[in-house]
Amino acid sequence: MRGYAIRRGFAALIVVILVSVFVFIMMHLLPGDALLVKLGQTGRIPPDRMAALREQMGLNQPLYEQYFRWVGDIFNGSMGHSLIFDGQTVSGRIGDALPITLELGVLGLLAGVVLGVPIGILSAVYQDRPIDYGLRVFSLTGLSLPQFWIGLIVIIYGTRYLGYSPPTNYTGLTTDPIQNLKDMWIPALILGYGLSASTARMMRSTVLEAFHEDYVRTARAKGLAGSRVVYRHVLRNAVIPVITLVGNQTAYIFSGALILEILFGFPGLGQLTYTAILQRDYTQVEGNALVTGGIVVGINLLVDLSYGWIDPRIRYV
Amino acid sequence: MAELAQEQLSFPVQRQNRTVAWVISFARRKPLSAIAAVILIAACALALLAPVVTTHNPNIGNLGEHLQSPSMSHILGTDEQGRDEWTRIVYGARTSLAVGLGAAFVGTVIGSLFGLISGYVGGVLDMVIQRVMDAIMALPAIILLMVLATVLSPSLRNVTLAIAIFIIPSAARVVHGAVLSTKAQVYVEAARSVGATPGRVMLRHILPNVMAPIIIVMSITVGAAIIIEAALGFLGLSVAPPTATWGNMLNAGASSAMESAPWLALAPGIAIGVTVFSVNILGDGLRDVLDPRLRGKGH
Numbered sequence: 001m002r003g004y005a006i007r008r009g010f011a012a013l014i015v016v017i018l019v020s021v022f023v024f025i026m027m028h029l030l031p032g033d034a035l036l037v038k039l040g041q042t043g044r045i046p047p048d049r050m051a052a053l054r055e056q057m058g059l060n061q062p063l064y065e066q067y068f069r070w071v072g073d074i075f076n077g078s079m080g081h082s083l084i085f086d087g088q089t090v091s092g093r094i095g096d097a098l099p100i101t102l103e104l105g106v107l108g109l110l111a112g113v114v115l116g117v118p119i120g121i122l123s124a125v126y127q128d129r130p131i132d133y134g135l136r137v138f139s140l141t142g143l144s145l146p147q148f149w150i151g152l153i154v155i156i157y158g159t160r161y162l163g164y165s166p167p168t169n170y171t172g173l174t175t176d177p178i179q180n181l182k183d184m185w186i187p188a189l190i191l192g193y194g195l196s197a198s199t200a201r202m203m204r205s206t207v208l209e210a211f212h213e214d215y216v217r218t219a220r221a222k223g224l225a226g227s228r229v230v231y232r233h234v235l236r237n238a239v240i241p242v243i244t245l246v247g248n249q250t251a252y253i254f255s256g257a258l259i260l261e262i263l264f265g266f267p268g269l270g271q272l273t274y275t276a277i278l279q280r281d282y283t284q285v286e287g288n289a290l291v292t293g294g295i296v297v298g299i300n301l302l303v304d305l306s307y308g309w310i311d312p313r314i315r316y317v
Numbered sequence: 318m319a320e321l322a323q324e325q326l327s328f329p330v331q332r333q334n335r336t337v338a339w340v341i342s343f344a345r346r347k348p349l350s351a352i353a354a355v356i357l358i359a360a361c362a363l364a365l366l367a368p369v370v371t372t373h374n375p376n377i378g379n380l381g382e383h384l385q386s387p388s389m390s391h392i393l394g395t396d397e398q399g400r401d402e403w404t405r406i407v408y409g410a411r412t413s414l415a416v417g418l419g420a421a422f423v424g425t426v427i428g429s430l431f432g433l434i435s436g437y438v439g440g441v442l443d444m445v446i447q448r449v450m451d452a453i454m455a456l457p458a459i460i461l462l463m464v465l466a467t468v469l470s471p472s473l474r475n476v477t478l479a480i481a482i483f484i485i486p487s488a489a490r491v492v493h494g495a496v497l498s499t500k501a502q503v504y505v506e507a508a509r510s511v512g513a514t515p516g517r518v519m520l521r522h523i524l525p526n527v528m529a530p531i532i533i534v535m536s537i538t539v540g541a542a543i544i545i546e547a548a549l550g551f552l553g554l555s556v557a558p559p560t561a562t563w564g565n566m567l568n569a570g571a572s573s574a575m576e577s578a579p580w581l582a583l584a585p586g587i588a589i590g591v592t593v594f595s596v597n598i599l600g601d602g603l604r605d606v607l608d609p610r611l612r613g614k615g616h
Contacts, residue, residue: 011448018452026464144540144594146547149567149586156579254457259548270459274552277463285464293455300455 005305012301019293020074020286024067027282070286079290080283090287093272098291100268103173104191105257107184109246111192112199112253117242119196120203121230127208135200143197147256150190151263170266187260194256195249202245206238213237240307247303250296343606350602353595360592364410373401375408376559384578394580396566406584409561413589416477416562417543417596424481424542425535428488433527435489436496437519447493450486458483458545466554473556480545484538491534495527502526529607536603540596547589563589 073080079090119139123132158164167183219229258270276284344351383399393402435446462479469475508522549555550564566585575582
């Protein structure tokens with residue numbers, strides 16, 4: 001177990017390093033120049049001043065030097081300075097935005113599990129009956145529609161006919177938790193709907209498989225009520241695949257949260273990345289991508305390591 | 318294997334009959350998937366016949382007719398530039414389906430190649446390829462594509478390739494797994510023991526036996542690719558306007574127009590929904606029929 005954890009952690013570290021190299025290379029292939037955007041805001045600046053600024057921002061150095069300087073900045077905690085906003089560190093701006101995205105992601109995940117698990121169980125219990133077909137169509141629809149489009153429709157038709165108004169000013173969770181959740185629940189539900197499809201599929205097939213296991217047959221044979229068999233014997237064994245799925249879906253949840261945030265106007269990581277890309281704020285985009293990539297790798301690592309704790313039968317080689 | 322040998326021996330005419338017979342038996346076993354396939358073929362036909370089934374110019378509108386609600390001359394209404402919405406949906410099908418099919422094809426082929434090589438060769442190369450795939454997978458699609466979309470100019474080809482990059486790792490992972498189990502089969506050992514080169518073993522003995530998962534991944538990722546194109550269009554990062562794509566038609570910049578003319582948001586979303594839903598149903602059916610080992614793992 002210990003050896004496995006170390007090996008697995010080492011692999012995760014390599015993946016994070018690769019992510020940082022990818023992101024860095026991609027961003028430095030970008031056309032356009034942060035400096036020009038910056039100057040666009042402050043007016044015309046003479047060429048010698050421009051060269052000095054370039055020097056100061058480190059845009060003249062060879063790529064590998066810029067990369068290592070960036071890595072140095074990651075380790076001193078600032079992740080560099082925003083190229084556009086003077087005096088703001090990349091990590092500072094991520095620190096403001098990330099909690100919003102994480103909150104939306106976690107709420108969406110909860111909604112997905114709360115919707116998906118019962119749908120999957122009902123589908124399996126009523127296998128091949130109308131209720132099963134109905135639920136499968138419902139969850140497959142969630143997988144087939146873009147989440148931002150559902151949000152768009154909710155905003156357009158909700159404001160027209162239901163008196164709904166999308167949040168105009170974001171309220172922080174710590175400022176006013178009630179208002180915050182009022183703003184959050186609709187995008188979270190949309191995110192969860194998309195997620196529930198795969199959870200329900202996984203749950204349905206696991207439960208169906210479990211129905212054929214010997215221990216379930218034994219439980220039935222000794223006269224246990226149907227619902228008790230499902231709760232005591234089937235569900236426990238369905239936890240592992242669902243957790244695996246959640247691990248695999250981290251990047252998907254992130255993608256959904258990032259785009260819903262932009263639609264609903266929450267100042268989270270999606271919004272921050274989107275504007276940073278439009279402004280060619282290299283260091284900010286690099287920081288954002290690295291942090292999201294790092295979180296995804298970290299969660300997958302935790303999921304892998306948690307198997308042995310959840311199911312003692314699992315042994316690592 | 319027996320089937321394969323028979324197929325190689327049979328004459329072309331018989332092979333054609335076999336295909337027809339296979340399609341018929343597939344339709345019998347999976348009627349829903351067959352309906353989905355018909356819907357998809359119809360969508361492709363509409364896209365190909367775009368000039369025939371539409372009456373307006375997709376890119377140039379009549380500003381005097383902007384934001385009209387659906388009527389006889391504009392069955393789905395007009396957008397903020399007075400362009401006919403139905404015409405743009407049909408032309409949008411061209412780009413969106415091209416991006417979806419193209420990205421799924423390119424991504425799956427490249428990914429399968431990586432999966433095949435890393436699974437068969439193993440060792441250090443396997444480790445390197447797997448870690449690189451993990452790294453691509455760790456980046457949320459939207460972040461990866463936002464970055465790529467800014468690096469590449471927004472042409473049809475570049476948008477397709479950018480989305481394909483995101484598909485590569487999932488294909489590689491699935492094929493890698495399938496290759497590992499196929500590699501251990503006796504016939505692979507037999508081929509190696511008579512001196513077949515690694516390339517020949519991979520292409521003649523392993524590839525045909527991992528075709529099922531490859532086809533399944535390809536069919537399922539078409540839907541994902543169409544949805545991703547839509548998200549890019551929403552952010553204004555898909556194929557450059559005025560080209561119609563289902564994503565471009567949902568662009569956030571036009572959302573003020575959508576508030577006064579809600580049908581503009583409805584039509585492209587329904588087009589995406591129907592197409593992707595059909596792709597998913599068809600993919601599920603193919604998976605059940607082609608790969609009995611995976612049966613019951615989905616739904």
